[in-house]
Amino acid sequence: MYDQTLAKRAGQDLNRIRDTKPLVHNITNFVVMNYTANALLACGASPVMAHAREEVEEMTSLAGALVLNIGTLTPYWVDSMVKAGKRANEKGIPIILDPVGSGATRLRTDSAKRLIQEVEITVVRGNASEVLSLAQEGSKTKGVDSLHSVDEAADAAISLSRELDTTLVITGEVDLVTYGGRIYMVHNGHELMGYVTGTGCTATVIIGAFLAVDEDPVQASAAALAYFGLAGEKAAESAKAPGTFQIAMLDALYTIDGKGLEEGARIQA
């Protein structure tokens, strides 16, 4: 059922992160800055947070990937994201967007759509509700309320990915990664991840690190999600409540190596 070639490549990607320690530039929300920085370090990457208009372009130029996350957005921060994003596009640096709360308020939905319009985003990652809120008006993509199964979510994701011409990642009990009609499903993960704030945001930055070392965004995203989900599974072996679990997640991200990821990845092509 699970694809061994993809699992093997996931392990190779992780080794490459540890060998090259890519700089990941984050313009992200206040809630998760500390935890996502620690997750990137545990993964082997090198995090930097910088959001001032005066420096985002310069900082992005140094990075292997750019993470844009609107979790505690203001218009100032979104402007900085656009500036950084345009520079990343010029330099060919991959960008992942996390449209936190898109669909919940107009500012969030509009800002996420603006970013997609003004910047060429490599990957968008969110939950089903956030990602599907990005459909343009008049889109034929089904809304999240009309989805009753993973299969229906997959159809909606494939359709929206074509519409936006970008790789979409919808995380949930099963994670979906799709682009160009291709779709992968990642089965790693653990329910305690839902009790730690910013788990989704952390999945996003891990994908960022994988994008820095793997040119195929679909492959890189699936690999990152398998790794992140596997860390949740390892953490749950010892931790039974969310405090110790969030700390055990960081330990597992650090401890899992390329071979362990290859063996534990459950990616369905």
Added chain:
Amino acid sequence: MYDQTLAKRAGQDLNRIRDTKPLVHNITNFVVMNYTANALLACGASPVMAHAREEVEEMTSLAGALVLNIGTLTPYWVDSMVKAGKRANEKGIPIILDPVGSGATRLRTDSAKRLIQEVEITVVRGNASEVLSLAQEGSKTKGVDSLHSVDEAADAAISLSRELDTTLVITGEVDLVTYGGRIYMVHNGHELMGYVTGTGCTATVIIGAFLAVDEDPVQASAAALAYFGLAGEKAAESAKAPGTFQIAMLDALYTIDGKGLEEGARIQA
């Protein structure tokens, strides 16, 4: 000595939070955003942090309770708090204010007083010095420096609560909750809580979650403090230093159930 009816209701409140997962909208300080979000998740509630002027009203409208915390305030943030607070008042959504550092600088004291004046606050929670700094000029409420016992603090709190016409919570070795002459004392807690940053702010958000499911602010506050203090006691069973203690607190918030809270709550009516 301890009130069994109040303890029972505390347990029911906690069960109701887990059943309904109320959204708690936080406009709060940078230091505690991550920890308070994790505490709300462990409690069973659903946290969101949002502060942009363009969206706070819309976000508050979706929430079961609003938390205002001035720990790292600027005038911009206070303006957003006023906007969100007014919307919450229109919608009948309960509001808890944490006047962090009120009394220490003019900006903090003035901002806390402005919030109380322009917004109908349901509960104010702080330490004795912060809460008593809210007395209007010419108030007869005793200042914190003149308090030499819990009884004197209780008298001052009752007096100030009448003056401000709002529920006041003063946390300390014993927590006081008062409104309309009624006063409850909560005896749960542990001294290691003083070595974790934002413990007070975390008590505030937990009260926020309880306000979302219990219409009596005095009862809801006492229940929340018993729950939070009990989590500190449980954490101290295994943790002897503040690092492991802060993590064990999150575990305990998650692990304590309605029945455990009913048995462990030490609320004095």
Added chain:
Amino acid sequence: MYDQTLAKRAGQDLNRIRDTKPLVHNITNFVVMNYTANALLACGASPVMAHAREEVEEMTSLAGALVLNIGTLTPYWVDSMVKAGKRANEKGIPIILDPVGSGATRLRTDSAKRLIQEVEITVVRGNASEVLSLAQEGSKTKGVDSLHSVDEAADAAISLSRELDTTLVITGEVDLVTYGGRIYMVHNGHELMGYVTGTGCTATVIIGAFLAVDEDPVQASAAALAYFGLAGEKAAESAKAPGTFQIAMLDALYTIDGKGLEEGARIQA
């Protein structure tokens, strides 16, 4: 090899922090606010974070030390740092600057230099690349790329310290503290510290706490670094991965006492 007088004074400093609980005012970055506040509490100091123009001077006046950290700077925040710094200078309150990322972007380098020019900084702490980026144009101080040993770094640090007329701390495998030709080397520490975000920033705030109780910045910095590095060593006795390690660090900061520090400090004069 290690100086016993310095080790003894380190222990005395730590005892003094616990006796006097100095207030440390931080204008710092979003990533580390929570962790550094917890580290200060574990150390026995009393942290406050405040950055609004309207209150920084008032807040600084209450403090025993001021920490300036440009990790997520904007021009607004740097202006606040200058205001607070000038007030600290008037009051004779020691200031430590952490020039995070200086050398990486123009905004960071310029802001760090501006702070050093407009404010009398007591101590600057960074890694070799950050600290050496502070050399003025035309400086004879060697750049970081030309350093191939701790001895060469020491020579460059001594030279730059003379040029800037301030105590410089360069942290790394061995920490250097220098002023007026004097140089101390601190050998405490553990490699897992590099896998926790903001370890450098945390070293900075700990130095801040020691500056509040010890008038000699060179001595205070060396003492703080020995204490902080020793906490890393203690943490590594039980923790083998960065999640549990960061928590064990906080525990160790709390658990180490004056006598333990005196015995464990490895400061070379």
